[in-house]
Amino acid sequence: MTAPLFDTVLVANRGEIACRVIRTVQDMGLRAVAVYSDADAAAPHVTLADAAVRLGPATASESYLNIDRVLAAAATSGAGAIHPGYGFLSENAAFARACEDAGIIFIGPPADAIEGMGDKITARATVEARDVPTVPGISRPGLTDAELIAGVTGTDGGPGVEFPVLIKPSAGGGGKGMHVVESPEALADTLVGARREAASSFGDDTLFIEHFVDTPRHIEVQVMADAHGNVIHLGERECSLQRRHQKVIEEAPSALLDEATRARIGEAACDAARSCGYRGAGTVEFIVSAKRPDLFFFMEMNTRLQVEHPVTELVTGLDLVELQIRVAQGEQLPVTQADVTLTGHAIEARVYAEDPAAGFLPTGGTVTALRWPTGPGIRVDTGITVGQDIGSDYDPMLAKVIAYGTDRAQSLDRLDAALATTLLTGLGTDGTPGTNIDFCRFLLADTAVRAGELDTGLLDRIVGDFTTPEIPGEALIVAALALKDVAGQTATTAGYRGAWATADGWRAGAAAAPFRTRLSVPGVGPVDLALTGTGDVALTVTPVGKEDVEPVIATAGILATAAEDARDVGTGATTRVLTGEGQGSRRWLSQPVPTPTGTAVAVSGPAGTWTVTTLGLGQDAAAVGPGEDDILSPMPGTVVAVRVTDGDTVTAGQPLVVLEAMKMEHSLTAAHDGTVRLTCATGDKVGAGTVLATVPQPVG
Secondary structure (H helix, E strand, O other): OOOOOOOEEEEOOOHHHHHHHHHHHHHOOOEEEEEEEHHHOOOHHHHHOOEEEEEEOOOHHHOOOOHHHHHHHHHHHOOOEEEOOOOOOOOOHHHHHHHHHOOOEEOOOOHHHHHHHHOHHHHHHHHHOOOOOEOOEEOOOOOOHHHHHHHHHOOOOOOOOOOOEEEEEOOOOOOOOOEEEOOHHHHHHHHHHHHHHHHHHHOOOOEEEEEOOOOEEEEEEEEEEOOOOOEEEEEEEEEEEEEOOEEEEEEEOOOOOOHHHHHHHHHHHHHHHHHOOOOEEEEEEEEEEOOEEEEEEEEEEEOOOOOOHHHHHHHHOOOHHHHHHHHHOOOOOOOOHHHOOOOOEEEEEEEEOEEHHHOOEEOOEEOOEEEOOOOOOEEEEEOOOOOOEEOOOOOOEEEEEEEEEOOHHHHHHHHHHHHHOOEEEOOOOOOOOOOOHHHHHHHHHOHHHHHOOOOOOHHHHHHHHOOOOOOOHHHHHHHHHHHHHHHHHHHHHOOOOHHHHOOOOOEOOEOOOOEEEEEEEOOOEEEEEEEEOOOEEEEEEEEOOOOOOOOOEEEEEEEEEEEEOHHHHHHOOEEEEEEOOOOOEEEEEEEEEEEOOEEEEEEEEOOEEEEEEEEOOOOOHHHOOOOOOEEEOOOOEEEEEEOOOOOOEEOOOOEEEEEEEOOEEEEEEOOOOEEOEEOOOOOOEEOOOOEEEEOOOOOO
């Protein structure tokens, strides 16, 4: 038996993908080395690995993107191979070459393949040489605007390209610099803007133009190749649910393709891999018309492991990271094309730290409650933990929740149920969860999504219909019961026993008085809450200071049973089953969350996720949260400019503070005239909801 080429793998990444790779490395009996920035010193991937090496400051350029530091970490730790995960250095040809020069095996394709497929014009020409179908268009290097216009309109004597057309930058991705043009008259002006955008985003203003495929679907094929000439595909993934060209929901296989088309598109993907001498795991992306699913066109090749690889793993039963490592060890692929079968259906939701109701602005903060779903067919890939600070230094993706079922309908139902039993709080403001989980459930409930009638524009067409769910009475019942339990536990801890340790208002010779508390409720404000009963409960909720009006929520006849989930005793999370009102049984989760001013309760269930906070009975609306005169940070970020001086007189709409987050700048302005009081300075790192300035309204 040939000795392995390496026994230690350095994982040059962070978060959920680092954890996922580390587990397979260790399962294979190899040693896993993590790297980390200062911001990630206590992150889960660091503690999961067998060893960890510090790279440097929190910024990606000084840590995970610093080739010299990553290679030095490999040398220090004795790593013979580096797995790059995805993002960061995973598609960096210079890094792959630097690994080779350092005598370290890069667990990925050859540098030439990365380079060739990283340039879309070169990639198009390369795959066309293998007869892989491409979208009709103009794609020669160095074309000027005039040459592009002449080629598209046919004035250069060529066949031209049918409108509408899509302008695309040769370098980069993520939808930047892409523009749809409906008519020849609009082409010249759009080219000027697209070229400027490409230069700004990628340092390369090279453009090419393709016919814009009507109702396009984004379907990609997973390929795997070894160094012995074997190339196979592992089926396709449907990735059409995208927001501004960024994937949100992915599934395998696609509901669009029949078996004959699946075989054809799979072979085309293998030919694309052969065309560039590929090795390892890669993904060939195709654009397919929803109206003509038998026609597919090569779009690009991603020369790395994909975020959405788990859905392929679930329907094939293969570990893609293990295959990557075996190929890097010089082994032949352990499976042939005939061995690959797709069984069942899998669908994945990406969980992001963002606020869909606020235009998907990134959120952040300290994770206060965390409970991932479990159950048949459920997989969670994550890299966060309770108490971890989620900032703006890196991509906002927190985890992936994946569901497997015997068919598409079952996997959709399982994923929705899994998201409904996910408890993740601490990233939003005013009690909102600060994630896109509720938005993902909104997508899964859409009739077109349920029917599999997808295209890449669907999500952007329906996103305007999404609103943050209103908190229902059931969620407040669950919160009140949790607070009642906390009150009882507190009394017991203080030494009280028996009736004196209860929080039910017990009185000798009389029925128990309601459990009363005052809460700050998301979307409602401060309320007085009265909970009556133990098993069969009734709830009355009244806004503070408005006791003379009808309660905002009044619910009765709910039977509540509680069972501590044995797998989450350590977190204090409780599962409650509510029945009544003719709705059957509903499972809700609750978890007390300590705060500097008291106790909050995170609740999650069929209707959404919220955090409600206890208030002292003397507190009213004016004492809760920031005032309407406060200028709040809409997301975690860095103050890059302060446009005024403390004490300045400002006018409505005047810029006060500039915040940078996720490589974008956001100017925050005064809501009205007044005198500004600053509470921040240039260079400050702030969290979502932080008060940056206050402009009190003039009296009178």
